[in-house]
Amino acid sequence: MTVTAHASDAHHAEEVSPARRLYLNRLGLWLFIISETFLFGGILVARFYLWGATRPHLDQALGMGVTIILLISSFFANRAEVAIKYDDRKTFLRSILITIGLGILFLVGVVGMEWRTAPVTPMMEGEFNVYGAVLFFMTGMHAFHVLTGVILLAIIARLGARGHFDSQNFWGVEGAVIYWHFVDVVWVFFYPALYLMGTAVGPAH
Amino acid sequence: MEATTSPEGRAAEKNFLYRRGLIVLIALIVLEVFDYFMAQWSNGSITILAVLALINAALIVQYYMHVTTIFSMEGDH
Numbered sequence: 425m426t427v428t429a430h431a432s433d434a435h436h437a438e439e440v441s442p443a444r445r446l447y448l449n450r451l452g453l454w455l456f457i458i459s460e461t462f463l464f465g466g467i468l469v470a471r472f473y474l475w476g477a478t479r480p481h482l483d484q485a486l487g488m489g490v491t492i493i494l495l496i497s498s499f500f501a502n503r504a505e506v507a508i509k510y511d512d513r514k515t516f517l518r519s520i521l522i523t524i525g526l527g528i529l530f531l532v533g534v535v536g537m538e539w540r541t542a543p544v545t546p547m548m549e550g551e552f553n554v555y556g557a558v559l560f561f562m563t564g565m566h567a568f569h570v571l572t573g574v575i576l577l578a579i580i581a582r583l584g585a586r587g588h589f590d591s592q593n594f595w596g597v598e599g600a601v602i603y604w605h606f607v608d609v610v611w612v613f614f615y616p617a618l619y620l621m622g623t624a625v626g627p628a629h
Numbered sequence: 630m631e632a633t634t635s636p637e638g639r640a641a642e643k644n645f646l647y648r649r650g651l652i653v654l655i656a657l658i659v660l661e662v663f664d665y666f667m668a669q670w671s672n673g674s675i676t677i678l679a680v681l682a683l684i685n686a687a688l689i690v691q692y693y694m695h696v697t698t699i700f701s702m703e704g705d706h
Contacts, residue, residue, distance in 0.1 A: 450699045484665070488661065492658055495658055498657075502653075510642070605690075605693045609694075612686050615661070620678055
């Protein structure tokens with residue numbers, strides 16, 4: 425009975441065409457992205473509930489800088505995806521490595537610089553404690569996703585360098601790049617929510 | 630863009646997609662800078678900045694994440 429079931433499964437797997445498999449992969453990734461959207465959406469709701477039309481004093485130049493770095497990284501990620509779909513291996517590898525570098529630069533900007541210079545801390549006491557808690561939770565959760573994206577892209581770069589991907593087999597690259605763009609989309613909402621929306625209150629730099 | 634199989638056609642397609650990616654990047658950076666100045670001008674209006682963030686996100690989702698190709702079952706963009 426078990427042998428028959430396994431044979432039937434194997435037969436069924438053979439029947440799935442590459443186009444159908446790609447469709448199912450994309451559908452699965454987008455369902456994952458939708459579930460992540462609920463997570464980040466909830467965090468944004470918490471920001472508006474707790475901060476309202478106010479925000480802490482943050483370094484505006486740093487906020488704009490890391491945002492532009494992340495946007496440029498998305499451009500290179502897109503370039504890497506296009507390159508592999510057209511068998512341009514050299515551009516693919518170069519672009520994916522630049523994306524990883526920019527992702528690390530973003531992490532240095534947020535975790536290494538913003539966290540150190542922010543006028544609020546996650547454990548501070550007093551009337552402004554809510555600013556520290558929300559700021560570090562939002563940036564921390566996002567930075568964690570950037571870190572996982574960097575690791576994912578590094579795996580893709582390593583596999584790509586070994587000739588694992590080409591114009592017929594590119595799902596690994598496409599999936600990792602779409603995840604990277606999603607992390608970018610989240611920051612497109614987080615940046616104004618943290619740095620621009622409302623009136624700046626509390627301790628300054 | 631219609632998929633072609635000739636080397637010239639594929640090269641043209643690839644260049645078109647590279648160029649489109651660059652145009653989207655420029656639009657995104659311009660919108661982010663505009664975001665900053667709108668925040669100063671409107672005193673951090675949540676509504677205005679939320680609309681601008683939605684436009685930014687729509688550009689990324691459409692042109693970088695190819696949301697419309699999910700159901701196309703095609704290999705290309």
